[in-house]
Amino acid sequence: MYEHFSSGLNKCPANYQSLTPLSFLQRSAQVYSNKTAVIHGHQQFTYKQFETRCRRFASSLAALGVRRGSTVTVMAPNIPAHLEAHYAVPMSGAVLNSVNTRLEAAGLAYILDHAETDVLMVDSEYAPVMKKALELSGRDCLVVDIVDALGPPNEPIGSTSYQELLDQGDAQYQGEEVPDEWDAISLNYTSGTTGEPKGVVYNHRGVYLNALGNLLTWQMPKHATYLWTLPMFHCNGWCFPWSTVAMGATNVCLRKVDPDLITRLMAEHQVTHFCGAPIVLSMLLNTSDEIRQRIPSGIKAMTAGAAPPAAIIEKLEAIGADITHVYGLTETYGPAAFCDWNTDWDEQTLEDRATLKSRQGVTYLVQEAVDVFFPETMEPVPADGNTLGEIMFRGNITMKGYLKNHDATAEAFQGGWFHSGDLAVKHPDGYIEIRDRSKDIIISGGENISSVEVEGALYKHPDVVAAAVVAKPDDKWGEVPCAFVELKPGATVTEQALIDHCRKQLAHFKAPKAVVFGDLPKTTTGKIQKFALRKKLAQNTHKND
Amino acid sequence: MYEHFSSGLNKCPANYQSLTPLSFLQRSAQVYSNKTAVIHGHQQFTYKQFETRCRRFASSLAALGVRRGSTVTVMAPNIPAHLEAHYAVPMSGAVLNSVNTRLEAAGLAYILDHAETDVLMVDSEYAPVMKKALELSGRDCLVVDIVDALGPPNEPIGSTSYQELLDQGDAQYQGEEVPDEWDAISLNYTSGTTGEPKGVVYNHRGVYLNALGNLLTWQMPKHATYLWTLPMFHCNGWCFPWSTVAMGATNVCLRKVDPDLITRLMAEHQVTHFCGAPIVLSMLLNTSDEIRQRIPSGIKAMTAGAAPPAAIIEKLEAIGADITHVYGLTETYGPAAFCDWNTDWDEQTLEDRATLKSRQGVTYLVQEAVDVFFPETMEPVPADGNTLGEIMFRGNITMKGYLKNHDATAEAFQGGWFHSGDLAVKHPDGYIEIRDRSKDIIISGGENISSVEVEGALYKHPDVVAAAVVAKPDDKWGEVPCAFVELKPGATVTEQALIDHCRKQLAHFKAPKAVVFGDLPKTTTGKIQKFALRKKLAQNTHKND
Numbered sequence A, B: 001m002y003e004h005f006s007s008g009l010n011k012c013p014a015n016y017q018s019l020t021p022l023s024f025l026q027r028s029a030q031v032y033s034n035k036t037a038v039i040h041g042h043q044q045f046t047y048k049q050f051e052t053r054c055r056r057f058a059s060s061l062a063a064l065g066v067r068r069g070s071t072v073t074v075m076a077p078n079i080p081a082h083l084e085a086h087y088a089v090p091m092s093g094a095v096l097n098s099v100n101t102r103l104e105a106a107g108l109a110y111i112l113d114h115a116e117t118d119v120l121m122v123d124s125e126y127a128p129v130m131k132k133a134l135e136l137s138g139r140d141c142l143v144v145d146i147v148d149a150l151g152p153p154n155e156p157i158g159s160t161s162y163q164e165l166l167d168q169g170d171a172q173y174q175g176e177e178v179p180d181e182w183d184a185i186s187l188n189y190t191s192g193t194t195g196e197p198k199g200v201v202y203n204h205r206g207v208y209l210n211a212l213g214n215l216l217t218w219q220m221p222k223h224a225t226y227l228w229t230l231p232m233f234h235c236n237g238w239c240f241p242w243s244t245v246a247m248g249a250t251n252v253c254l255r256k257v258d259p260d261l262i263t264r265l266m267a268e269h270q271v272t273h274f275c276g277a278p279i280v281l282s283m284l285l286n287t288s289d290e291i292r293q294r295i296p297s298g299i300k301a302m303t304a305g306a307a308p309p310a311a312i313i314e315k316l317e318a319i320g321a322d323i324t325h326v327y328g329l330t331e332t333y334g335p336a337a338f339c340d341w342n343t344d345w346d347e348q349t350l351e352d353r354a355t356l357k358s359r360q361g362v363t364y365l366v367q368e369a370v371d372v373f374f375p376e377t378m379e380p381v382p383a384d385g386n387t388l389g390e391i392m393f394r395g396n397i398t399m400k401g402y403l404k405n406h407d408a409t410a411e412a413f414q415g416g417w418f419h420s421g422d423l424a425v426k427h428p429d430g431y432i433e434i435r436d437r438s439k440d441i442i443i444s445g446g447e448n449i450s451s452v453e454v455e456g457a458l459y460k461h462p463d464v465v466a467a468a469v470v471a472k473p474d475d476k477w478g479e480v481p482c483a484f485v486e487l488k489p490g491a492t493v494t495e496q497a498l499i500d501h502c503r504k505q506l507a508h509f510k511a512p513k514a515v516v517f518g519d520l521p522k523t524t525t526g527k528i529q530k531f532a533l534r535k536k537l538a539q540n541t542h543k544n545d
Helices: A022-031 A047-063 A080-091 A105-115 A124-136 A162-168 A204-218 A240-246 A259-269 A278-285 A310-318 A343-347 A350-357 A406-412 A451-459 A495-505 A530-544 B022-031 B047-063 B080-091 B105-115 B124-136 B162-168 B204-218 B240-246 B259-269 B278-285 B310-318 B343-347 B350-357 B406-412 B451-459 B495-505 B530-544
Strands: A036-040 A043-046 A071-075 A095-098 A119-123 A142-146 A184-189 A199-203 A225-227 A250-252 A273-275 A300-303 A322-329 A334-338 A369-374 A389-394 A418-426 A432-436 A441-444 A447-450 A464-474 A478-487 A514-517 B036-040 B043-046 B071-075 B095-098 B119-123 B142-146 B184-189 B199-203 B225-227 B250-252 B273-275 B300-303 B322-329 B334-338 B369-374 B389-394 B418-426 B432-437 B442-444 B447-449 B464-474 B478-487 B514-517
Touching: A022 A047, A022 A080, A022 A204, A022 A240, A036 A047, A036 A080, A043 A047, A047 A080, A047 A162, A071 A080, A071 A105, A080 A095, A080 A119, A080 A184, A080 A240, A105 A124, A105 A184, A105 A199, A119 A124, A124 A142, A142 A162, A184 A204, A199 A204, A204 A240, A204 A322, A204 A334, A204 B204, A225 A259, A240 A250, A250 A259, A259 A278, A278 A300, A278 A310, A310 A322, A310 A350, A343 A350, A369 A418, A369 A432, A406 A418, A441 A464, A447 A451, A451 A464, A451 A478, A451 A495, A464 A530, A495 A514, B022 B047, B022 B080, B022 B204, B022 B240, B036 B047, B036 B080, B043 B047, B047 B080, B047 B162, B071 B080, B071 B105, B080 B095, B080 B119, B080 B184, B080 B240, B105 B124, B105 B184, B105 B199, B119 B124, B124 B142, B142 B162, B184 B204, B199 B204, B204 B240, B204 B322, B204 B334, B225 B259, B240 B250, B250 B259, B259 B278, B278 B300, B278 B310, B278 B464, B310 B322, B310 B350, B343 B350, B369 B418, B369 B432, B406 B418, B432 B451, B442 B464, B447 B451, B451 B464, B451 B478, B451 B495, B464 B530, B495 B514
Parallel strands: A036 A250, A071 A095, A071 A119, A095 A184, A119 A142, A225 A250, A225 A273, A273 A300, A300 A322, A441 A478, A478 A514, B036 B250, B071 B095, B071 B119, B095 B184, B119 B142, B225 B250, B225 B273, B273 B300, B300 B322, B442 B478, B478 B514
Antiparallel strands: A036 A043, A184 A199, A322 A334, A369 A389, A389 A418, A418 A432, A441 A447, A464 A478, B036 B043, B184 B199, B322 B334, B369 B389, B389 B418, B418 B432, B442 B447, B464 B478
16 A cells, blocks of 8 residues: 555655765855854954865875774863864764763773774874873874973874865865665773773764754754864764754854853853853853953853753842753763743742753654653653653664674663663653762762773772762752772772872873772672762861851 | 774663654643643643543544554644644644645545545534545545634534543543654645655654754743644744743634734734744735734744745744744755854845845754755756755654655655755855746746746836736747736726836846736635636637637
8 A cells, every 4th residue: 555655756866865964064165155154362363264175184184094983082271272172083984983082091992992093183282191192002093292382291192183184185075875774983982980981972963963953953044153162082072063053053162161261251252052061051151250251242152061040040040041951861962852931930939940850851843752661671761750650762872882892882772762771750740850860870060980991990999998979069069979988997088189199090180089998788699889978078068067 | 983982882772762753742742731732712731631632542542543654634724733743643643634724625535545544524614515525535534523613613514523532532642652752643645746746755854853943943941922823734834833831831722813813813912923934924924004003022933935025024023023034855854954143234224135135045043954056967056046956955854755655755865855845045144045937937049037036126116916927838938027016005007017127127038928917816824826827828828819
């Protein structure tokens, strides 16, 4: 019966093309050719110039032997080269791997090996740590120095420079076709809640859709001015390198999250949109009047990673700003749910509005569904605002899977839904709200810290018998790692010595901020009861109030 | 080399779902449940109610034996049942076939037979003509009467009614899965400029993408209020039944394009958006002050089918309204290109802005490309604003093909592009501009004359309301331009004065050789029926022979 609706009605180049964000660049370079695409210090590029730089970059990658399935790793702040990599790397057929700029050498070496990096691009700021990483890694890759005008003058470590790639490139390079929209476009490593970090693979289709999803969620207008407060290494900047270009927006680059610099740039370029963890918003608002008053009225902020506190919403509203609370994970291309604001709530008190807005909400338009399930039965929890379950996603803005990790992929997708590991309730209106982060993760200043990783560092100290790291609430960072440690009999290591020990092995933000010595509560099978430690910490915190 | 980016990274329900507009309804019914989805006279439905009606409708279709690949034909004005059919019919797995309400019995009979209609839904207004069509047709289908509260009390012709389908339906019906986003969702017959009408097949993927494309093009905000001035049978209302629901907009229904009624509804419901041919805009503006003054300030109009004349743009701007000029064909899901406004043009004179805006422009964000080619060589024409070629599209908002017409499909997609049949130039900025339908071009003494260009000159005359120029056979020149002109009430301009007016603006050979005054025959979408004018001219010429 269906026959006549399919016979002779096949896909062909006229009616079927891979969904890929590369088409956004092509269109914007044509239609918005003279509009400003990128601002970085005194540098400015129009869309035509931006496209030309991407094509030159991509053709040089191809000339260096990069092809379909190659990996190009980038360690850089939010500078033009990093933005350009979001187009040039897939244009050459390769996969973009942006790495967390706070990682230490061992973590970087792990990624270079696991990602099978072919080309490594390093901003001078990270040349020293990357030099160590390359020594630790067995990976033989081509290293390209990015010498940014606003970067520090560290010694180059590569065999060529980004500027040389641009100079030698072909501005007419058309790039590789995208034969299948399911093809990988980028690779983002999670911080690894347990054990080694996992490589999350994105595809062209998902990136295309979530780039549009961001625009629709935020109602982002044409030629918006977007400030790059959110790191591009974070889920590819939540897909905003592709959203902004689709709308012909101006990307204002930023090397460093610094309130004075941020608000200067906001005022100078009349920034309309920016993203960041609540801690970034808090930094901007809890500063001097002089700095805060530079923030343009009507600015729009998108935040995630933790619920925005009422005080921040209040201060933002006071300057006429607007905040959108989104939620997602590396595995969902960044934001895949948001607290879609119901205009019925406009009249509520600030406190009630803040409570409503702090919910993680409902699915993005371009995601199929987000729901809360009992993971054992895969039945939805009742929408009672009380019953706890696990947040699960399904749809086209869920990753392809974990690179070279079939088991973890199968586990994450069990039952046909992506298991987020976040525990939540569902309210009667269908909006979900996180109640408990998947217990081990510590979120500090928007960064995930794996307690297992910190514990691993502690365990390396000869005096440590047992260690457990849990999140301690912190006014500035949201959470900081707090270590509970059992020492060998007679050991005399001090709190500071253990912290220093960790700082030698880990990115500094991952080191515990406090160490509590004593016996650890354990289950009969010897598992440390972290919930008991958290309780203890909460009681102590409470006592100190 | 690509191996590790594909191995074990397969599609599964967690990370891959068919793109289908049905997901918009599901989401909006949850998130915007209490918001108004539909207004029709005194009837109003919230999103929750709208969804319930669609589910009941769909389950009744399924109960009647409708399944994947069935055809449900609808002949109705822009009323709730018609909007609901855009969800209920695909939900039941069937294909929606909305037919032009101006068709006569023979044309309808052809469609019922060709589309292999299984269920036919008819608004009472069209019961008489459809009764005749059923007698002419050999098709045995189930006929459902739509008895709209605002419709005429004609005798029913079916075996059941729409209300009965709703009453007997199951509000919990979940609908059929969409196994493949390439599956057909609707079938729209072209008017058939030559020979029989062709059945254009749309798929779920294309509809999903163009629904988003409309939102992005128009920057349509959440909870906009959309007035249904554009017929839903026209390329499924340019995909707006799906766009509006995605954004939780309010759909204001309309049985008839009548300026008094339209502006009353605009004022009463504070309409923010509407679509229509320039002639519809012209009707609204060239009316009494009382009627015109009801149009809400800031209203946004999307227009297509012909370039909006400067006078209309001027009048719209005077009431603070904004006009977006889009372009497309039935084969491209309605609009697939638009005159993406360049803010650099803001400072130009009204006349220059009108000229710029009258161009068909550039590709929709969700279409891959629109370009102008020499059809023989498939080489692009130079972007000189002068060389004529054929407009061609490629991308995901191009039809699956023509139903049961492999030859026409293959011809339309020759060379991997969809051949529009429209002749255009490409300007140095890459914007395309239609100079004519291939069949509308006038060839006079070996020179091509664009009827659109001559019409543009006529429209600049203050007394002209509507104008159409067609080829008139001529012994000496082969063809000469003949103008048909509708004047404002009370206007007294003469034939010679209008010809002189054109000769001042155009090469003399392009000026009309004759002007015929009177009402112009139009389609329901306001497109002037040039074939009828040609026929009239041929009859007259014949008589005079």
